[in-house]
Amino acid sequence: MHTILGTIRQKVETSRRLSADEGLLLYRPEVDLHAVGELADMVRRRKSGDAVYYNINTHLNPTNVCIYRCELCAYSCDVGDPRAYLMSDREILDRGAEAVENGSTELHIVGGIHPEKDFDWYLGIIGRLHKAFPRLLLKAWTAVEIARLAELSGRSIRAVLEELIDAGLTSLPGGGAEIFHPDVRRRICSRKIDADHWLEVHRTAHRLGLRSTATMLYGHVEDPKHRIDHMLRLRELQDETGGFLAFIPLAFHPENTRFSHLRRPSGLDDLRTMAVGRLMLDNFDHMKAYWISLGVGTAQVALAYGADDLDGTVRHELIHHEAGAQSPEALSVDRLRGLITEAGRRPIERDTLYRPVRRNGNEWEVEE
Ligand code: SF4
Numbered sequence: 001m002h003t004i005l006g007t008i009r010q011k012v013e014t015s016r017r018l019s020a021d022e023g024l025l026l027y028r029p030e031v032d033l034h035a036v037g038e039l040a041d042m043v044r045r046r047k048s049g050d051a052v053y054y055n056i057n058t059h060l061n062p063t064n065v066c067i068y069r070c071e072l073c074a075y076s077c078d079v080g081d082p083r084a085y086l087m088s089d090r091e092i093l094d095r096g097a098e099a100v101e102n103g104s105t106e107l108h109i110v111g112g113i114h115p116e117k118d119f120d121w122y123l124g125i126i127g128r129l130h131k132a133f134p135r136l137l138l139k140a141w142t143a144v145e146i147a148r149l150a151e152l153s154g155r156s157i158r159a160v161l162e163e164l165i166d167a168g169l170t171s172l173p174g175g176g177a178e179i180f181h182p183d184v185r186r187r188i189c190s191r192k193i194d195a196d197h198w199l200e201v202h203r204t205a206h207r208l209g210l211r212s213t214a215t216m217l218y219g220h221v222e223d224p225k226h227r228i229d230h231m232l233r234l235r236e237l238q239d240e241t242g243g244f245l246a247f248i249p250l251a252f253h254p255e256n257t258r259f260s261h262l263r264r265p266s267g268l269d270d271l272r273t274m275a276v277g278r279l280m281l282d283n284f285d286h287m288k289a290y291w292i293s294l295g296v297g298t299a300q301v302a303l304a305y306g307a308d309d310l311d312g313t314v315r316h317e318l319i320h321h322e323a324g325a326q327s328p329e330a331l332s333v334d335r336l337r338g339l340i341t342e343a344g345r346r347p348i349e350r351d352t353l354y355r356p357v358r359r360n361g362n363e364w365e366v367e368e
Contacts, residue, residue: 130168206243
């Protein structure tokens with residue numbers, strides 16, 4: 001085992017790409033987690049030095065009604081369910097105003113696929129928010145939503161994205177990727193678009209000049225080979241387009257889902273997955289420790305296992321909290337910066353596109 005890890009170490013030290021088999025080996029429990037973390041930290045340091053990024057952002061989930069009702073989802077419901085909600089145009093604009101007032105540079109917008117809402121509704125949300133708050137960067141609609149809008153409107157994915165860009169869209173979030181392998185997808189999100197569709201939406205977005213992120217939801221019915229397969233598919237697309245800004249491993253929270261009998265992945269699994277992701281995705285610049293999903297403590301420790309980003313202050317997150325995430329509803333900038341400096345690193349506020357932000361209270365500008 002030492003010899004094989006030695007070979008991997010040599011490859012990492014000389015910036016050579018790891019194979020699928022090597023990725024699988026890094027997941028074996030007998031391979032020392034801290035040795036894997038140390039290798040990931042070497043790559044992280046090479047890419048980001050002592051910088052750890054965070055942003056000031058606000059979430060907007062316009063509706064929790066969704067036609068797909070994925071088996072993994074605790075957030076969605078049907079029309080008529082007592083939990084169902086649909087935000088009005090006024091409420092959506094109020095959220096934008098709140099984001100600006102709290103100094104956010106980004107509004108993160110995702111939600112369900114509402115059966116009574118058409119392309120114009122999704123387009124209108126972007127258009128109205130951009131018109132009212134032109135400096136707020138709108139990171140909106142997962143690949144699942146974009147694909148559905150193409151289907152609904154009879155437009156191509158490219159045409160849908162072009163109209164959204166014209167309306168003010170800045171980038172795409174990385175949700176909906178879950179685990180790409182069809183054997184897993186069949187069990188956790190049987191009605192959602194498949195991997196090829198998800199990747200095609202991001203490929204098209206990248207070709208249009210949009211940047212995006214990529215997620216992986218782990219810790220349910222998949223095993224390490226599915227996780228490595230997922231990472232390799234992302235690595236392949238990143239080789240082609242270079243459009244992904246960051247990889248975001250998301251720990252599955254089973255509460256209120258059809259998998260409520262499962263346990264949430266362990267902290268050790270969280271750290272190993274962060275480290276393996278950092279090592280396999282050699283063409284990704286950033287690895288995000290999303291504290292909402294990992295918990296604040298584990299996210300902080302993950303900064304020593306390959307992560308260089310803590311995501312943001314995050315106000316109004318619903319999706320992971322509905323599934324039992326125990327993390328706070330939001331973190332203050334002081335707390336985020338404190339978590340980073342306690343870890344011996346240098347906090348840097350960034351915008352969606354990882355441009356450093358210079359700030360004076362709620363006034364900000366980006367360094368190009
Ligand atoms: S995970 Fe997304 S697509 Fe699936 S049911 Fe939930 S909101 Fe809908």
